[in-house]
Amino acid sequence: MNKETTITRGQLFLLIMKFEIGVDILSLPYRIHLLSKGGGWISVFLGGFLIQLIILLCWLLMRRFPSSSIYQIVTLIAGKWIGKILIIAYVGYFLLMGTSVLVNAYGVINRWMLQDTPRWAILALFLFSSIYLVRQKLRIIARVLVLISFLVLPMMVLISYGIKEINLLYLLPMTEAGWPNIISGSTETLMAMFGFEFFLVVFPMVEGSSGGKLKSVALASAVVVMLYAFTVFICSTAFSPQQLDLMPEPVIYLLRSIPLGTMDRADFLFLPIWLISIFGAICGYYYTASYGISYLFKQKHHKKAVPYVVLASCVIAYLPHQKENLELISTIANRSAYFFLMILPLLLLVLSYILKRKEKMI
């Protein structure tokens, strides 16, 4: 593998971190609150633990094929034709995930910053900039995304301004919702943490041992869990439970209520930063999808597939006119994630053991 297409483990760490902090950081405290009330932060940790298990599962599969991406693995295990179908399915999944993030991002922009700007204009903004980024070599994409991932820092600084407002009593009673609800609340965290699947595709392109790569991915997820737990904690202590019931995006409300020096609306500062971060996540999905397509058509470079992928995603995001349909996209994407990230890898792993399919070490 030539040097132009590899990335380092440090880059992998930051990239995975970047992808996992997605749209959901804005609404996670609310959605978790609905289920697990004051025990929200416990749910986040539980979800984080589940994520580690899923990552471990995927890694066990990837480890058996150190120089193949998920696309090659499905062909190796399931054979040519089923493999092709599975590749298309994975491409579809990544495309759908990207689109769901895009739709959510558009929703936030529309609600909070640009109420009157038509949808096509904002989508066009995403369209051109993501085509420009995703067309580059993986190494350059990684460089850009590493820079974007540093934006987590200002985001967290802004959120931590909420510390001034916290009231720990709001957390009590901690197990108000009961353990079953707290556990089912952890699935919300799972959904918010999707994005690590990027490593299914780039795994062979990362330098280093496969154990080291696992460490990067696992560590990134752990950091994100900490950040999510922090965010949930701040939001559920800064707002009373009754207030939280009414706020679908508590993080923005939080920032809105804090005057920041001469700035009356810190959310206007937060949202563009958040949006760039989201843009990075979307591009990650587009890259994985384009890579899949280029693999399917045996193209050397993913470049040619990019415009189609991005255009398809933007068209899907443009079509629905009802709010329900928009939400449907994310629901489908999140539901299918369970299949593509848990059931299918598990199935493949078992199959690879049964069929004794394993990549020969070169």
Place this chain on the structure above:
Amino acid sequence: MAPTNHAFSELKMNISYVEQSLYYTDDLKQQSLLFNGVQSVLLYIDSLVDQEIIQTHVLTALNGQADSEIYPLFTTLESRKDTDLQNGIDSLIQGKCLCILDGNPEFYILSTEKMYVRNTTEPENEGVIRGPHNGFIEQLSVNLNLIRRQIISPSLIVRYFNVGEKTHTKIAVVYLQDVTNPALIEEVKERISSISSDMVLAPGFIEEFVEDNPFSLFPQQLSTERPDRVIANLMEGRVAILAEGSPSALIAPVTFFAFYQSPDDYHGRWIVSSFLRLIRMMSFVIAFTLPAVYIATISFHSAILPLELAHTIKKSLQSIPFPALVEAMLLELIFEVLREAGVRLPSRVGQTIGIVGGLVIGDAIVRAGLVSYTMIIVVSLTAISSFLVPSHEMSSAVRILRFPMMIGAALFGYIGIAFGLVILTIHLCKLENFGSPYFAPVAPFRLKDMKDVWIRFPIWALRERPHDARPQRLNQQKFSRSWKKRE
């Protein structure tokens, strides 16, 4: 006459051959003289030679001696024997003088060039407060001399190239053999030798011929007239390209941040230098985002402003008939026009421009109700910030950059600015020159090289050369302050 290269034994034929080859140009002079009874002639181009050299070194030598060989006579001049007339003609147009003897197919080429040498004064647009005050001039040999005087090392290599089919411009590629990456040297040499053009004007032509990304807004080679800047960059394992007739050296590969490093940084105290460098980086951001942020704030997100400030700004905007974008564009364009008008005017007329621009337009345009006071403040701040860049090319790039940013801000508010910044970042990360990343050490991120980017660490802490040019040896100093331990 048939084209031939070998000189004739007959003097007349030689002379007429030379005359014909130079199309009977009027400044070709011939001076006949008798040497040991042999008819001989001195041929030279009047406008290129130093008459004094011919008088003192050639004519007196030839007249004073008799009964001796001619060749040993030119002891005080660089001279050589040749028989190829084509060589003779090439030497003639370089300012040399031919001495041809009748009955002899050999002739002598004497170095009698006249050089008009300007003083190596400090370049006007790259002045420093402390540090050396000399600069390159239009003559290659002097420039190389300035470099060689300061890097006294056998590993400093100069490679000459002649480019330009008609102009035969002499180009020198300078590098350090044991520091610079060999692949880089090969790449530079290959790109320079593949230049095929009738004319090569340095440095602009060379820059455009060899750069990697011709469609980028950003300059990809650092052009400097300061020997110390060239030397510092050579020591970092980069290559300098100098050309006859140009006082600018091109340095490749460079990173984006090289344009923000001034030679002054290394002569001042490091805390002060770091502070100045931070100011410069800040001014880079201000120079292309401030008008955009202002436009976005007043036309989309005025809620971000505290109430009192919002009132003040709204009041000043009340009588303005244009949207913020038009207002900003108008003022920015006026500023650009004034700047361009001021650049080439003599300084006495330049003052008039200052008065017309600053007082008349600046004040009157507000009174006329075309532009608001706040916009004047924003545009002036931007203008000043854009001039903080120590490199002229980068400063121009940044000035252009703010127009798309303004449009983005007018269309999408802060979101537009955010996307503008993202696209800019992607572009900077994408750029590579001569195989080195342009945006290093930020992308690819390398903490170790940050020592000389945002702030300047003390010199003794800069133990390693920057990594972006992939030098052969990273280490550039050992611990110079070991005496400190003894205390």
